[in-house]
Amino acid sequence: MRELRIVYMGTPDFAVYPLQKLLEAGHKVVAVVTNPDKPAGRGQKIQESPVKKFAVEKGIPVLQPERFRDERFLEELRAFQADLQLVVAFKMLPEVVWNMPPLGTVNLHASLLPDYRGAAPINWAVMNGETCSGVTTFLLKHEIDTGNLIFQERVEIEPNMTAGELHDQLMYTGADLLVKTVEAIAAGDYPLLDQVGLLAGREPKHAPKIFKEDMKVDWTLGVDAIFNHIRGLSPFPTAWTEFRNKKNGEVVSLKIFETERIVKDHGKDVGLSTDNKTYLDVLVEGGVIRIKELQLSGKKRMKTEEFLRGFHIEDYSL
Incomplete structure (x- = not known):
């Protein structure tokens, strides 16, 4: 050689x-x-x-x-x-x-x-x-x-x-x-x-450059698709979403690093669910996406429990 x-x-x-x-x-x-x-x-x-x-x-x-x-x-x-x-x-x-x-x-x-x-x-x-x-x-x-x-x-x-x-x-x-x-x-x-x-005559799957809009979570998708989207962008370039203040319409942006997928039939519309202390869930088609680690715009990355201590989630919706 x-x-x-x-x-x-x-x-x-x-x-x-x-x-x-x-x-x-x-x-x-x-x-x-x-x-x-x-x-x-x-x-x-x-x-x-x-x-x-x-x-x-x-x-x-x-x-x-x-x-x-x-x-x-x-x-x-x-x-x-x-x-x-x-x-x-x-x-x-x-x-x-x-x-x-x-x-x-x-x-x-x-x-x-x-x-x-x-x-x-x-x-x-x-x-x-x-x-x-x-x-x-x-x-x-x-x-x-x-x-x-x-x-x-x-x-x-x-x-x-x-x-x-x-x-x-x-x-x-x-x-x-x-x-x-x-x-x-x-x-x-x-x-x-x-x-x-x-x-063998088929089209290959593609992997184009990812832009900011590709990273936004679409909460109307099913539980598996959302879970895969978030983990596929973690830890970089990171999935993101927005919460809207129900009182004044203010929109806050946050990145999502880690979630848990819970497959179940909850029979409810897409939306937020929380006890304001230990968990932050998004009810979606086919189950629940439990947000475990996130980062509010301009803040440090943190666990959900820490986030809920300083953020009045009950004032917000998707």
């Missing part, structure tokens, strides 16, 4: 562990490409990406292009003479970048392709109530997430699992799968499977 010169591209926490596992397995990562530093948080302090922090710690050169087609960046990238590029949780790349190394560019994607192509596969899988997800390695080509598949690994989605919990499970599984993929490519023995054949 020959030693490959690898350029690794990624930005968030999800991309750090696979990079760590590659280094532990003895692979030669000659450079890392990640997002430019940017101001974040209330103080607008300049933040480095998690992948950059890790790479600097390990003494790996870091490139942070503003634009991928910038000639200076392309020259710097070429100078590393990579045999292979790896992409984990990163931006779309132009052909001039992904087609540069002789062995191409491999992407690690957090779904079982061809389903859940797009920017938010973890969230949508949970929101849609899937019982199984996984990770896929594939070679990049023009259309997003459509390249030939190399390897896949399935991961079960437990009935109460949040997107955050699935994220971590896929990160660990994906790191091992990426190492397996690199070693197969280095040995020159790896499959390439066309996604079109796997679809």
Whole structure:
């Protein structure tokens, strides 16, 4: 098995562990490409990406292009003479970048392709109530997430699992799968499977970028759909709803992090139910959504009991 010169591209926490596992397995990562530093948080302090922090710690050169087609960046990238590029949780790349190394560019994607192509596969899988997800390695080509598949690994989605919990499970599984993929490519023995054949004429499920309106809870849906929606957005980017003051019409916004699903026939209209001390329920079609952890706009995240101590919920309706 020959030693490959690898350029690794990624930005968030999800991309750090696979990079760590590659280094532990003895692979030669000659450079890392990640997002430019940017101001974040209330103080607008300049933040480095998690992948950059890790790479600097390990003494790996870091490139942070503003634009991928910038000639200076392309020259710097070429100078590393990579045999292979790896992409984990990163931006779309132009052909001039992904087609540069002789062995191409491999992407690690957090779904079982061809389903859940797009920017938010973890969230949508949970929101849609899937019982199984996984990770896929594939070679990049023009259309997003459509390249030939190399390897896949399935991961079960437990009935109460949040997107955050699935994220971590896929990160660990994906790191091992990426190492397996690199070693197969280095040995020159790896499959390439066309996604079109796997679809057998059907449309794939999609996982587009999530916007604020996608995150709003629709309380007219059934108990299962609402429960899945909330856990599929927890802890990030987080489902939200609004309560309206029955006296003055004031609307307050709050995020919902954790709920319990209680399936039962209550025979009542959609609405709030509480003892003002220990529980806050929303009666919905097919049962009850018990809100257990939430965050009022401008306040800290808290348990429902703490929230009810300082908020007169009886004055509000959905």
